[in-house]
Amino acid sequence: MSSNSTSLPDYSLAPEQVPLVGSLTLDDGERERLKSRIADTLQSRGMALVAHYYVDGDIQDLAEQTGGCVSDSLEMARFGRDHQASNLVVAGVRFMGETAKILSPEKRVFMPTLEAECSLDLGCPPDAFAQFTAEHPDRTVVVYANTSARVKALADWVVTSSCALDIVSSLKARGEKILWAPDKHLGAYIQKQTQADMLLWSGACVVHEEFKSKALDDLRKVYPDAGVLVHPESPASVIQGADVVGSTKAIVDAAQRMPNDTFIVATDRGIFHKLRQQNPGKTFIEAPTAGDGATCRSCAHCPWMAMNELRALDRVLHDDAYMASCEILVDPELGLRAKQPLDRMLAFQAG
Numbered sequence: 052m053s054s055n056s057t058s059l060p061d062y063s064l065a066p067e068q069v070p071l072v073g074s075l076t077l078d079d080g081e082r083e084r085l086k087s088r089i090a091d092t093l094q095s096r097g098m099a100l101v102a103h104y105y106v107d108g109d110i111q112d113l114a115e116q117t118g119g120c121v122s123d124s125l126e127m128a129r130f131g132r133d134h135q136a137s138n139l140v141v142a143g144v145r146f147m148g149e150t151a152k153i154l155s156p157e158k159r160v161f162m163p164t165l166e167a168e169c170s171l172d173l174g175c176p177p178d179a180f181a182q183f184t185a186e187h188p189d190r191t192v193v194v195y196a197n198t199s200a201r202v203k204a205l206a207d208w209v210v211t212s213s214c215a216l217d218i219v220s221s222l223k224a225r226g227e228k229i230l231w232a233p234d235k236h237l238g239a240y241i242q243k244q245t246q247a248d249m250l251l252w253s254g255a256c257v258v259h260e261e262f263k264s265k266a267l268d269d270l271r272k273v274y275p276d277a278g279v280l281v282h283p284e285s286p287a288s289v290i291q292g293a294d295v296v297g298s299t300k301a302i303v304d305a306a307q308r309m310p311n312d313t314f315i316v317a318t319d320r321g322i323f324h325k326l327r328q329q330n331p332g333k334t335f336i337e338a339p340t341a342g343d344g345a346t347c348r349s350c351a352h353c354p355w356m357a358m359n360e361l362r363a364l365d366r367v368l369h370d371d372a373y374m375a376s377c378e379i380l381v382d383p384e385l386g387l388r389a390k391q392p393l394d395r396m397l398a399f400q401a402g
């Protein structure tokens with residue numbers, strides 16, 4: 052079995068394609084005023100707020116307080132599909148809003164901003180990907196959820212980091228050869244675990260790619276009893292040093308389950324809100340992004356997730372013109388094609 056490297060160009064983003072993380076400081080009075088107004092509006096309009104673990108902690112709290120959900124992208128997709136609300140507000144990045152719309156075309160889906168992209172999505176241009184799949188018609192096309200509707204429409208399966216291992220294992224057991232996109236690190240991890248024959252696209256997450264193995268080893272010496280929890284979008288050398296490798300949901304579960312008092316965590320720092328909330332007696336330390344090759348962008352926080360801030364959420368709910376500009380629209384015929392591999396994933400998980 053082999054992990055085939057491709058002659059594809061490297062689709063990692065150049066630094067100038069990545070926005071800087073914005074820093075918004077609101078005074079406590081303003082924060083509370085916005086939170087209260089947002090909660091009232093969500094409830095009076097019967098809208099469900101579906102938030103990712105990486106967004107602002109206040110938005111995570113609002114989602115839970117108003118009957119929405121905070122989770123990883125797999126659970127967000129399921130929750131949005133199954134919730135009775137006819138209007139969803141998705142706080143995350145654009146592919147998450149698109150996924151919600153594809154699964155529930157009859158619902159209206161809004162986001163605090165449509166500028167919240169993802170480097171994996173941007174690093175998988177649909178035309179180039181269509182050509183890649185056409186060159187390998189013998190392979191089952193498996194794409195990560197972090198892709199556009201057009202890329203999903205070219206796939207046989209969509210997976211998230213929660214279910215990728217199980218789905219690829221089952222495809223391998225059926226003798227299928229796989230074309231994987233877009234995250235090269237997650238693809239290499241899955242290939243190593245399953246020994247499946249996988250041809251890998253060459254995209255990367257700008258956040259997880261910054262974690263550094265040497266600096267992580269040094270930190271472990273300072274905290275020898277710490278559990279190390281790593282998201283599989285990280286480089287292989289960082290994954291190698293982990294006690295648990297898994298999706299954001301798997302990381303949240305491991306922190307509750309494991310007896311350690313201290314954890315070093317290699318994923319977006321937005322997750323620390325939930326980790327600290329659920330484990331008040333435990334200490335959580337960010338895995339290092341400093342060290343060789345570090346840049347001013349090595350801050351363990353996704354610049355696009357950071358665009359989901361309270362003022363943007365408030366504006367999308369109270370400014371009609373802005374709200375109209377933040378609605379997710381997916382061509383119905385394209386949506387139908389993209390829905391098939393998503394439905395396959397959700398049925399696999401349910402079975």
Ligand code: SF4
Pocket residue numbers: 144168169170171197256257258259284319353354355356
């Ligand atoms: S953290 Fe990485 S994978 Fe997640 S949305 Fe940001 S760029 Fe995409």
